[in-house]
Amino acid sequence: MQQKLVNSRDNALLARASKVVPNGVWGHMATRAIGPGYPQFFAKSDGCRVWDVDGNEYIDFMCAWGPNILGYKQPDIDRAAIDQIGIGDIGNGPTEVMVELAETVVDTIDYADWALFQKNGTDATTTCVTVARATTGKRKILVARGAYHGAVPWCSPSVVGVTTEDRAHLILFDYNDRASLDEAVAQAGDDMAAIMMTAFRHDVNRDQEMPEEAFLKHARAICDRTGAALILDDVRAGFRLDVRGSWARYGVKPDLGAYSKSIANGWPLAAVAGSKSMLEGASKIFVTGSFWYGSAAMAAALKTIEILRTTDALAHIEAMGQRFRAGLTEIAARNGFELSQTGPVQMPMVRFLGDEDLTIANAFCAAALRHGIYLHPRHNMFLCAAHQPADIDRALEAADAAMKDTIRTAR
């Protein structure tokens, strides 16, 4: 069952790309940043599978880094969007689909009284910050150290091409650490516009942390007391953990939330959801984009949310995530590895204990590719509703074989 992983076409495409694109491929999908053995170019995707340009097939555990929640090329969703293209995607204003989608978001997300739509997750996080400042008249934004909120100067993980002033009003705290948050709040003084947090701590290359309910409630109380906005950056986790918003289970309602990735199962869309207290501020700012009223992606989102609400898709994803996690634990034990598996099972982070330099993780993931599964050595992964028990079992067989390869090569 081992693939030969001939990469001749991939290498040829990367050579072509390198002549006309910075680094050949930019951003988070540049696989040279992941580790050895990763194909860079894909020929097609379907369900929970991707095929590279050399014809190798993989059961995919990255889901396009999140957007794929109900399966690549889910036919009902693509049909809804393509039907809308047949009517009209863009024009000189929105279609009724925008109203239906806003109503649906408000009806679905527990704290949402209004919504507006965009294209990138970064559009949504940036707009949340702007709305918070417009509402409060204050400037400081408290963000957790190491959190990813997007890739524009105010929040980019890189400071190349960024000025000090772009981040002049950011104050850092540690996720789940009350004392650290209190200190940041004190530092903001009477100039605090918002506390912004990801749904859980999903920083790269470390154990993930679910938010502590007491910590979220403490942040909520601070915002209630000061008038600052509590912002949930739900771009990565949103809709996958809970269709009501990722903090619904904790009973903590943010004032603003940012969504994108899985909201339309891969069709390009982002959303800001907000509470009534933020509506006036949101009505005063100016944000816009040429394609933000495109109805096709909105029709895809309507269908995606309908399926998430009316089927057991999310319970299924969770069950598949549990099956995968339990299986990995067993396989690791059998092969003499100890794993740290953290974060929600729907977005698993798998680390090898004692593997600080990622030697084992990189060898394991490279071997996993040869055995037909696409994993990530240091970023959270994603499961989708197209993963079936047989896919998980097949992936576990591949993981077992990859661990055996790893023992031979890396340990």
Place this chain on the structure above:
Amino acid sequence: MQQKLVNSRDNALLARASKVVPNGVWGHMATRAIGPGYPQFFAKSDGCRVWDVDGNEYIDFMCAWGPNILGYKQPDIDRAAIDQIGIGDIGNGPTEVMVELAETVVDTIDYADWALFQKNGTDATTTCVTVARATTGKRKILVARGAYHGAVPWCSPSVVGVTTEDRAHLILFDYNDRASLDEAVAQAGDDMAAIMMTAFRHDVNRDQEMPEEAFLKHARAICDRTGAALILDDVRAGFRLDVRGSWARYGVKPDLGAYSKSIANGWPLAAVAGSKSMLEGASKIFVTGSFWYGSAAMAAALKTIEILRTTDALAHIEAMGQRFRAGLTEIAARNGFELSQTGPVQMPMVRFLGDEDLTIANAFCAAALRHGIYLHPRHNMFLCAAHQPADIDRALEAADAAMKDTIRTAR
């Protein structure tokens, strides 16, 4: 031929939207900001026509504010994109379509040695600024007073929710004014990262100005001397005036250019194009987005650029623009109005002389809607390849009738 313009469904939708969306509709497509009589919600679009939700039909001169260049629902373009969706839109990396598109952009745009792709025009202008800073190690960005470069805090036309620091390194000059540019350059001192300009001066509510060749060459010489980047913001005009880039006819090559709007005939895409001198800087920055490698919009862009390069579409758009401009001049004279018609005919700005408070323009545009054409009283308009001589002639009849109505009501 006059339409009744029953707006009952439009009003009902706006009332619904206002309950769940800030202002009902946000951004540049909020028609309450244009003037009285404008429908807000559209049912469909096709070719050069849009239909509002009450069934009124309009020959459209806004083209979705630019994206529509070859006709709404152009079948070859939509087919290319939908075929790609059938193969796979997004996955864990790009497809070959990305490489083909980058090669095509480099082969098409006269100064481009590389390209990368995004979703919003603002993504592209922001990335140009970041690349310029990464390349030069300097901070100041010179922009023309009143120019629109996007809707995020560093460049938004609104300052609500924006901090002073967001614009700390912007220095303003006046478009086409050498002395003013020289002054800004002196102010930047040895900290100048870039001079950024739109393709022509297409500011709202004023006569448009084509760039003076001597001014562009002066800016180019300053950048050559100082090492600063010359950035062409071609988001609005790009591909419509000249497929090689909007300054190709002046023989002035920018170092970086931002594209979006018409690049994929309405499918959501943006691009940064750059010269070799900017490649190293572009390779060092981190910019990304969840949907930036979506292949469907790239397939649409490939087909759009192919059509623009291999057919007389751009010459046709220009001819239709000339026909429209000449006809309006004649009709205005017949009705006793004097018009200022500025900017390229493909993106016409039409103003009534002596109409500072827009009383006549607003009355004329409202009447035009009743006669079945969708114009804008104070923003540049757009023509597309789907406009045929008969459409222009029909639109001129409507404009004539609208001027006669305007005489009765507004003068």
